[in-house]
Amino acid sequence: MAVTMRDVAIVARVSPKTVSNVVNDHPNVHPDTRARVQQAIAELGYRPNHSARGLRSGRTGVIGLAVPELKQAYFAELADAVIAAAAKRGLSVIVGQLGGDREHEIELLTHGLPQTDGLLFSPERLGTEDRDLLAYVDFPLVMLGEWIFGGPTDHVTMHNVSAARAAVEHLISLGRRRIAVIGAHPEEETRQLGPSNLRIQGYREALAAAGIEHDPRLELVVAPWHPEDGAEAARDLIRSGLEFDAIFTLTDSLALGALRALGEAGRAVPDDVAVIGYDNIAISHLTVPSLSSIDPGRAEIAETAVGMLVERIEWGAGSSRPPRLHKAAFDLIVRESSGGAAAGMPAASARKSGATAQMLSG
């Protein structure tokens, strides 16, 4: 039914192999022949069969992207960037949702996604304790996010510590001294390097550097990181009667909830309480007031991760090159919630590049 190379070959009066050579831009095809073949291809509407190509070459031209949930803004934007980066290289992307299911994540890591040449994996339930799993991975894999460091695979992530520190230093520069942080995770031995602990570390460093006394009561444990949880935590904070004049939320989602809670309690942002988030999701410049945030460099993360994955794919399964670690440059985005431009909708956002912070061990 479908048009094959054979059909094209007959019309163009050449062998199927010559058609293949034309399609794949191989050298040593006479211009006249090439033209004749292309004409035949256009005439018949020939399209290469990817399954056959995949079978023969061992490549599918498809990569996988595994995230917890696409409906979380952060992952949707990550997927957007990854798909765009892959498209530039002529690759398609199969998106898989793990839904916070640990078994599912392990299964994926063990077997990969069918039909793909490699996988970009942003786990949620795996920790450094699962590092050993990675040793048996037999397909190209690039890890995204913060959960597993020091594994045997490539890893693309962000400057959690220094970016968080920059956020808090910004609050301090506004004269704030009683800075709460929302989103700490209970200390888990195995997840010392999760994004929560890393960002908390940045927070503490900033306080210490400014000589501000560290009040553990201002570190609010919140898990998971949904907006409702952020609101709940902010309400607890307000009810506690503790004095505070700024909040650093470990994600923008948490910040959205916190903004609501502050509004309900009649605390003015940023006058009474300055707020800054982390992730710079699209919505954050549209909240009331617009939300200051850390832009973690999503485009750079996507671009680098796809690039690394493509290299691994091209090197082949056999190659055992050492794992690489890349941390994307971040930006501090100052908006109304921490005293940026007070009005005017397409809020002029001050940017403070964190590119130089790439040196740091954040």
Add this chain to the structure above:
Amino acid sequence: MAVTMRDVAIVARVSPKTVSNVVNDHPNVHPDTRARVQQAIAELGYRPNHSARGLRSGRTGVIGLAVPELKQAYFAELADAVIAAAAKRGLSVIVGQLGGDREHEIELLTHGLPQTDGLLFSPERLGTEDRDLLAYVDFPLVMLGEWIFGGPTDHVTMHNVSAARAAVEHLISLGRRRIAVIGAHPEEETRQLGPSNLRIQGYREALAAAGIEHDPRLELVVAPWHPEDGAEAARDLIRSGLEFDAIFTLTDSLALGALRALGEAGRAVPDDVAVIGYDNIAISHLTVPSLSSIDPGRAEIAETAVGMLVERIEWGAGSSRPPRLHKAAFDLIVRESSGGAAAGMPAASARKSGATAQMLSG
């Protein structure tokens, strides 16, 4: 390198075909043989090669989903639902972004996505004038969204007219009479059936039914539908000096901008101005105030669309069954912005089902 059926067959001392029969649950395999084969499969860690299977069977087990941009909340949530619905049926999803590029959309429609068995397509730049393109589509295709009605393909969409009407009737029930609408598109001959015109129609119907005079100056033309545009339109409206006590925005994105603009101008929501959006994106229950909206039935849309596509795939390319049209049931979600529960974060949202509205011609 990879383990094949042949390898399994040797270990299990059967023919490759028998392995195939076991893998595919074919009848007439002796239990003992089956057990021996499964043991061998487990032992060797055999996994079927999808390219080969695809080549042989003509199916890839992958469907495509084409949307304008994943970073728009509506499409991210749609993709989330589609991927989940496909996963239930053992299918993977390749997500393609058209980026509002008309050429790209046409190209996709003409050729399909490589590596897939069928396509769910949510166009942005195509209109009813492109209906003819669909006549030449030679792969399973299900259209999503409102742009092209009456084409030769299956189509899953929402009750735009009746849902919009329900939204406006809700505002009227609050005693509002000067109801502005943001998001009208310039009347384009070819797009009479776009979501904008359909929703505007619902708006007018509601006004007419309530005997409220229709003031064309309250219909604000806005395109595209980004939040910034919503804010701009709301500011224009305020500046115009026209009296109004409610706004219906044709999407939640527009509403986000409108809420900002109202806030800047010191108009209280919902006391001075009630606001309702359309789409019920995740963020809308977290805005300040939380946003009333129309839930268009995303899960139902995704579920139905995937189901229809699977049927088309199973029927084969030859079958020329008549196109089907499905409109998902909608819900009216009342939140603070139109007088719902005034405080309390997980805002108790009144739901008014629009399931019965499926009868209507919305």
Add this chain to the structure above:
DNA sequence: CCGCCGGTTTACGACGATGTATGTCCCTCA
């Protein structure tokens, strides 16, 4: 004891593209 039957398994080839080896033609240089 023969032939037939149904359950079970196997041999073979084809899906479509492409790497390898082989061949042909023509041009150049000794």
Add this chain to the structure above:
DNA sequence: TGAGGGACATACATCGTCGTAAACCGGCGG
């Protein structure tokens, strides 16, 4: 003039799976 080489094209085999047709086997009725 003939050897050598480059440009171009072809034949064949192969990737892993699965449909088709045919073979095998033990048991049963005649």
